[in-house]
Amino acid sequence: MKKYNRPSLKHWVVPAILSFFFLTSWGCNRTGTELPGDSSKVLKLMTYNIHIANPPSRPSVVDVEAIANVINTVKPDFVALQEVDRFTDRSGKDLDQAKKLAELTKMNYRFFKALDRSNGEYGVAILTKFEIEESKGFVLPVVQNTGAELRALGLIRVKLPGDQDFVFASTHIDHIADQNRELQSREILKSLKSYQKYPIVLGGDFNMNQSNDVWNTLKLIFNVPCTMCPATHSATNPKTSIDYLLLNTVSKTAFTVKSYNTHLETYASDHLPVVMELKY
Known part of the structure; x- marks a missing residue:
């Protein structure tokens, strides 16, 4: 001037x-939050198992717009997505669900494949309002002869206002057996080891409630922000909490949890999305 x-x-x-x-x-x-110089900056984060954008009340329908409407209503800065299809027979050979959701929400995205499914790909994804500096995906193994399927971990690194590196990750671990959940949890910690110097928030469908002993593994580096976390499944009759947003040790220092709750939307998926606000 x-x-x-x-x-x-x-x-x-x-x-x-x-x-x-x-x-x-x-x-x-x-x-989408406060000014970079504001001491009360807030990040809003979401994790959402989207059930391949298939509303449970309409078994043969794929409604990506309904998922996008949920995200646009909440207006998060980061979204961890699970059960995402890409060019499958069941969801549409011309439909990349993560890309379409990014277009509908005006966010950046990355898709991370877990396995081939229905003549296409299936896995997790991340949406963000920030420019993505780095992204990386990992396949999570299973114990042989347990009948389980491979799962995935995906992460992105961005620069927050003030040039702060921040890592946001999405995962979906096994629903069949604790031995798979334990193996996959250890693989998650191993995959994130080189990023532990940064604040990390991990969102996902962990397929276990807070009484499960497998949490002892994840809690080696992660903190669950609530002792009685809100129930997330099923969306129409939520009785158990299996979807979470977790903070690593550096995140606990960098941020204060302002709120942690579910967004009550019962049509788009069989899971309720979890939303957390962080002040930094």
Whole structure:
């Protein structure tokens, strides 16, 4: 802004107002939260098992728009998605669900394949309002002869305002046996080891409630933000909590949990999405 030796009121009021509106618009467009210089910045994060965008009440229907409407209603900065199809017979050979959701929500995305399914691909995905600096996917193994399927872990690294590196990850672990959940949990910790210097939030469908002993493995580096977390399944009659957003040790230092709850939407999926707000 041009400087004057003897500023008068009329010389600085209009430029100041214009600068205010410019900076406000830039901050909202980039993050959807507070201005980069604001000490009360808030991140909103979501994890959502989308049931391949198949509303349980309509078995033969794929309704990606319904999932997008849920996300657009919540307006998160990051979304961890599970049960995502890509070019499958059952969901549509021309449909990349993660890409379509990114278009409908105006977010960036990455898809991470777990396995081939229905002549296409199946796995997890991440949506974000931030520019993605790095992304990486990992296949999570299973114990042989347990009848379980491979699962996936996907992560992205972004720069938060203030040039802070932040890692957000999505996973979906086994629903059949604790021995698979234990194996996959250890693989998650191994895969994230080189990122532990950064704040990490891991969202996912963990297919176990808080009384399961497998949590002792995940809690070696992660913290569950609630002692009695809200039930997430089934969406129409939630009785058990199996979907979570977890914070690593660095995240606990960098952020304060402002809120942690479910978003009550019963049509789009058989899971309720979990939403967490972090102040930093």
